Amino acid sequence: MKSVKLSLFFLLVFFAVFTACGKPSVEAKASGDFYEELSRLNRVLSEINIKYVEDVDPSEITDAAVSGIRSVLDPNTAVLDPKASDNLKLATDGEFGGIGIQIGVRDNLKTVISPMFGTPAYKLGLMAGDRITQVDGKPTKDLTLDETVDKLRGKIGTDVTITIVREGVAAPFDVTITRAKIVVHAVPFSGMLDKNIAYIQLGTFNSKTATELEEAINKLKKQGMKKLVLDLRYNPGGLLNQAIEVSELFLKKGNRIVSTKGRVVNSENNAAKNGIVDDNTQIAVLVNQGTASAAEIVSGALQDWDRAIVVGKTTFGKGSVQTVFPLDNEGRALKLTTAFYYLPFGRCVNKPEQGIRGHGLRNANAADDSEDSVADTIAKDTAVRDTQVFYTAGGRKMYGEGGITPDVDIEQKAIPWIAQVQERMSLYFRFAVKYRSQLGEAASKIDSTWQAPDSLFKAFREFCAADTNFTKIKSNAQTITDAVEEALIREQNIIYGDTSKILKDTLITARIAGLREALAKQNENQALEIKNYSINAIKRELIAAAQGDEARIAWMLRDDAQLEEALKYLRNDSLYKNKMKAQPKDSKKTPAKK
Secondary structure, eight states: OHHHHHHHHHHHHHHHHHHHHOOSSTTOOOGGGHHHHHHHHHHHHHHHHHHSSSOOOHHHHHHHHHHHHHHTSOTTOEEEOHHHHHHHHHHHHTEEEEOOEEEEEETTEEEEEEEOTTSHHHHTTOOTTOEEEEETTEEGGGSOHHHHHHHHOOSTTOEEEEEEEOTTOSSOEEEEEEOEEEEOOSOSEEEESSSSEEEEEOOOBSTTHHHHHHHHHHHHHHTTOSEEEEEOTTOOOBOHHHHHHHHHTTSOTTOEEEEEEOSSOEEEEEOSSOOSSOTTOEEEEEEOTTOOTHHHHHHHHHHHTTSOEEEESOOOOOOEEEEEEEOSTTSOEEEEEEEEEEOTTSOBOSOGGGOOSTTHHHHHHHHOSSOOOHHHHHHHHHHHGGGOEEEOTTOOEEEOSSSOOOSEEOOOOOOOHHHHHHHHTTHHHHHHHHHHHHHGGGGGGOOTTOOOOTHHHHHHHHHHHTOHHHHTOOOHHHHHHHHHHHHHHHHHHHHHOOOTTOOOOHHHHHHHHHHHHHHHHHHHHHHHHTHHHHHHHHHHHHHHHHHOHHHHHHHHGGGOHHHHHHHHHHTOHHHHHHHTOOOOOOTTOOOOOO
């Protein structure tokens, strides 16, 4: 009886999975062979159940088999247990418990797409592009994306320790974060930058996004909005229907917003009504590497219809559609990648490196409307993917490598290494808490006009020097120097035998010591050079404590290179209009979708 139940269980699970998935690649066998493969799989599982040396838990084998299926599909496909299904629903409702980051998979590693403003992860300095290699000591390579998310979430007030690998930092480091109630406001900040130019920060695409954004726009119109900066940086995306409703606020009725194309799922989504933002309102959209999914649909749609210039860095390129299929009555579900997103004039949002096996459909739809086989299209597109050219409604040239390529490419100012460490260790925040207590009632009156006393930076330096964890941190160069010394010791040991891990050559020893001294001096100089950054960061935390996160964001916008670049175009009509000019069309351009 147990064998029969096990076989039926596997048949039901794999029938659900394979019926939804269909062919795993363009080289798959004909669909008639599916039942033969299912029968073979069932025989293998039955033999395991009957004859394996020990009793086997059917659920463990199911999990392992499903993980194997997922490994030939893509990282966003997963079977969700009831808890994971509930977490997914909570996230789209806009409120859940966790640390406040959106993660995806890049180069087969769990990667931070963006920290959410004001959350524990944001305050501790986690950055877009950080690779999460462990959660509470468990390697994430052994976890699905959903399992990793599930481990990051938990009871409010509990701690989770994650191990981070960061570009430019020599060694992995641990960050311990206290979970908090994450209430995601779609519009964490909006306001007037001057008498004509408004600013709206859009943080996510949950069930309330379009409503909150419409309210913000109407409020700003009453305050004199003539031009708008829409900030989508670090926006990880979310619900497709919200991306469509947000785009509608800026477009004309009938304008295509996004298409989804898959083996089964195909749809076109057009604006159902005219937008509430006047056609003459000049718009600049801010994006960066942390802009993903629904945020890419909005920025791409506004770019394609020449409703905005896009300023910043090329976006994340998460342009695949996940559909959730219930598997049973207990809450298990299959989250399956079923399609790709396409912008109004044919660009596919998804970057090739996002882990979708083959990219057959992506390439077929991006290349042309012909009936060529998917395999032929892949072969063609491999050679031309990086040169695919598309054109906006007004004739501006765009490229189809995935993600949204900005009209104005500008990097945000790099944060100095010492400041990154201090942000990550929450030293600015912790010092501000201590300093605020010394100020007493005066702390509640701190605003952007507050002048930090001369003694503030000295006190902060002493605070850092007293933190033993901070003083142990080494720069890349210091870590490399340690490695060089260790290599020299190993080399001399081959010749001289054990020398108690001390260099015998006095000249080399002196030079290593001199290098350490120079590097220590360099670190000291850098710490002094970032005096203004440190004071502003402390002031940021004091302002946030006195006036809230909105005041924090307003303060941070003062020194924002990408925002300043956007304002340069919005304040100069000729610059803005020149950026909107049509360009000569290539004779071999990719046909635009109608």
